[in-house]
Amino acid sequence: MDQGGLFDMADYKRYNIRSNIDVNLSDNLTVSLDISGRNDKTTNSIVDEWKLYQTLETAVPTIPAYVPEELREPGDELGLNYNGTAGSPMGEAIHSGYIKGENNYLESKFGFNYKIPFIEGLSAKVDFSYDERFTKEKKWNVPYTLNFYTQEAGLTSSVPSQSVVTLNQKIEERNNKTFQGGFNYGHSFGKHSVTGLLLFEQTEYRYDLLSGYREQFLGTSIEQLFAGSDVNKDNDGKAAEYARRSFVGRIAYNYNDKYLFQANGRSDGSHNFPKHKRWGFFQGYSVGWRISKESFMENIGFLDNLKLRVSYGQFGNDNINESFYYLPGYNISNGYLVSNIYYTGIMDTGIPNENITWETATTLNYGIDFGLFNGKISGEFDYFKKRTEGILIDRGAAVPLFVGAKLPKENIGVVDNWGYETILRYRDRKGKLSYEIEGNITYATSKVIKKAEAIGTDERLRETGRPFDSRYGYTALGLFQTQEEIDAAPVQDGNNNNSIHPGDIRYLDLNNDSIIDAYDRQYLGKGETPELIFGINMNVQYKNFSLNVNFQGASNYTRYLYLNSFEKNYNTYSVLENSWREGNEDAEFPRLEANGHSPNNSLYSSYWLKDGFYIKLRNIELSYSITDNPFLDKVGIEEVTISASGRNLWTIAKKDGFDPEGTDRRYPIMQTMSIGLNIIF
């Protein structure tokens, strides 16, 4: 796969290879070996994505991007001009060097499966797997000549964009060794069928890093560390190790595919927790009843499937970013210069939590599956309730800063999630035409039951009892239209509103004390996670043609879309033309200012919260396939398929001009169109 990026340099290439071999050594013994490898290479600009897009967006359009050829300094072939702010966007993206990354993956699994001879249905399985990921990264940073040229003033100066050439190389190795061994049982006696599983698993993970740095290269022709200067050369290395062990058991019983029952349990141990808190036990049960198979339901002709199910399950999580919270210690930190020697410093890792242990999530799920009219209509409906306990969070919100310590994560948090999911399908066939349409809706919301909060937190800002990613801030009441309104309003800027002018945002005085301050902040509503997600998938097949269309959408959430006003002489978004000024009082944006928005207009408030509702045409694919063709069969080809598809081609959203799925200043979500050819031998 080779995918180019949005600018000339960004690039992604990937190669895959895979081989699965199974050998029967005897009637009862199978050996299998799976190996797959992957290599991917990315090339990217050396400049941070964020900074790149900022440079692009603030570029002043009245300043040319290149200096006219005749005016360039001798030796400056590119003539890159500053963009009115600080650097040349082209220079930063393409001519500043590159970051080249390469990942090599190896995944291998070697195992035995032995059917135990005397007990029918019982088999033993052993698997060893070894996965390795080897990453190389090279950051090569070179200067380009940055010119300061305007048509009025001419070429005022020409400087290198930075003073030295630097090279940073890094090698990371990650490997994962897993062992799995257990017994599998499956057997049917008449209408009864039983399956069981007993498994032991352990996995070991290791990470190693080595990196080197040099600068002040003599030229830019040799891009290797040896060509750099000894001055300021630097290197770094580190390692980490993780381990987990689990015992898993499961048993399932099925009578005539009518009554189903399953129970499972697992015991997991993690390196992340101290000995006495290392293991967690998690259990789950589920029951199913296919009512449609009951005798009293047999008369209902159109109903071919109706199943009720209930399940209860627990999961554990030990995945916290930093490990070993239960141990005190020191790690290398910022140092200090004494005389002319730099001494490395050490810093303690924070107060340890000697009782840290697993987070547990418990889910209760009720579901109905149904099928009508011989499979024409089918669907599922699920309702779930989940409580996650012992969530690892620190008490930073409740412990005063004058304690001065880095706080450990503690198993304090409790969050509830609940919601439902519905899928409906209609499928039919008329001669050579067959079609299927499926719609799905998922609704999920959350509530924080317990978390660390400051004692003095007021009801309006309380996070406990509200959805997980709720928003808090000032409530905006629109824009001030006249000076009289400003004079009559509560004091927003601590200075008798002297700095507030018509066109500025007006805020709600929640506690009616005629001052807008922290006591007027409150809960503003839903956060960034959509509560409602829905989609429609349609598939039509006629003879050799097939068309697939997929829509996706989300709703019941908000995006915070704050747009800053001009900064210095920079450019900004064209939507800001709809800013308040005399003659445009009914504007969407507050009045513009020369140096970024005033503190009043940049407060976190409901003014900038927008409904994130969208519907997107996520995928559309049209393909034509040829099978059973005599010419192709002679060559050994079973099937050939040609397809054309597009991703993210069309969007409806409440807020024009911004992709509701994107975040500000990131690589935009791409629209892609591709053509494919698939050949099966």
Added chain:
Amino acid sequence: MKKLIYIIVFAAFLSACEKDFLEREPLDRISSEAVFNDLALVEAYLYQTYNYIPHGYDFLSYSRNPDTPDAGTEQVGYNDQGAYIIDCLSDLLANKSGWPTSNSVIIPGQIFSTTWLVGLDTWERNYKAIRLANSIIENLVESELDPEYVARIASEARFIRALMYFDLARRFGGVPLIKNTLSIDNPDDLLLPRDPVEDVYAFVDDELSAIAEFLPSVADLPDSELGRATREACWALNGRAQLYAENYARSAEMSKKIIDSDNYVLSSDYNALFQSYGGDNEVIFEILFNGAEKGHSLDRLAYPFSHRADWGSQYLPTQELVESYEMTNGLPITDPASGYDPQNPFANRDSRLAASVLYHGNLFKGEPILVALSSDPSILPPDADAPGLTGNHTTTGYYLKKFLDETLPDGPEFGVSLTSWKEIRLAEVLLNYAEAQNEAVGPDQSVYDAINQIRARSGQPDLPIGLNKEDMFDRIVQERKVELFAEGFRYWDLRRWKMAVDVLDGKKVHGLFITKDANNPSNLTYEIKEAANRPTYVFLEHFYVLPIPQDEIDKDPNLVQNPGY
């Protein structure tokens, strides 16, 4: 075959049953038991704490740590209290960018909720340092290392702790005095009240006096230990702290110890002093940089446009500052007898003007910096560094010269600057002494001697005799303004003198805009105008103490907010 299989499976289970498979060690840290009995590790812990002493160069000091995601931009140490930025809040220095917005009004929960603002809210940072210092002091009690050595390390930690409390007191007033590491096991124990501000200053005084005997005198400090706290640094810091606390007699006593010790001499070259990389005989305590692992970025941010185009020219002296420098005859320019010529404003001025400010024609790296606009750009283009040519040019007509390292090549990067930050120097101690003595006793001969020493170094004549206490105070204000320009004092001085409302509130800073005649370039016209892009300053009565961060009050309702907020 079967046997082979059983053997393999059995062996696999065996190997899997290592007892301590899940018992892992973090491979990237040092265990606590090791640290306090090991010389090098104790020092490493101390040095990390030293890092919390703010320096004034810029709000970020970068290091060359290649493994960070943005190599070359990792923040080393805590410098978001850049004293320079603080001076940008005063009338002497303007910052060209949108930040720091000196028109910001300080309302709890509003300004402090943003992190880009002037580093006025150092509550969190200071308390982190205090905890580190407390931790060193507590843990060293049981150390088996040499007692004299232990006493010195503990004293250095107390020095840093005292400095942190002084800084908290001058910002917030009274704060909780925490002298040991707090445990978080019992949340009720954490509801501490604020201690009165007098107690905080008294604590600073007690600490700095007590540790002086355990720290070496600068005369005994080997060159290899330059940068660590000394006995004289304690006295000098205490002199400064007690001055802020208005304990004048005590402050004068402390500062006098330095003056009498003869260990320090005023440097002969004012400009060269600020370009030194460390070890100058005037400096009592400084923070060193080597431009590699610990480098600052002042040059990158302040070089004039023609030497560092993008992101340079951030700190711009104002017309208000330039007008403060006297003539070489000792008279202020407002005095008609001084000989000041507005059409030739830089002739015969206090030599510190030329050493601190790049005005039109002043030299940088041996070449003059020219800032004249042209009356007709089509005939004669404006000078390379003229104001307003691009968003990166000056907005006041001046560039900063003080502190800039002229030995660096053009286009310096982040983190390459090596000039040390002179936190305490003899000139400041002399000024502290003069002010304290003047307040405690009156303008006696020692006060005159102190000020005249500073003036003589820059070639200015002695003060006129026969000044009364108020006149002497005005002279001291003037001398501090020009001598200590850009070293982070002006803002704090205006606050403690309660002059900030008069000097700052409602004011806009000005710049000097020179235009050359396109047909006769040597003909220059000078015009004083408001500096572009600078908001009107706001300083209200209640700003003399900063508000306690609202989040802290939410967590500890026993903290009482300062009045007016």
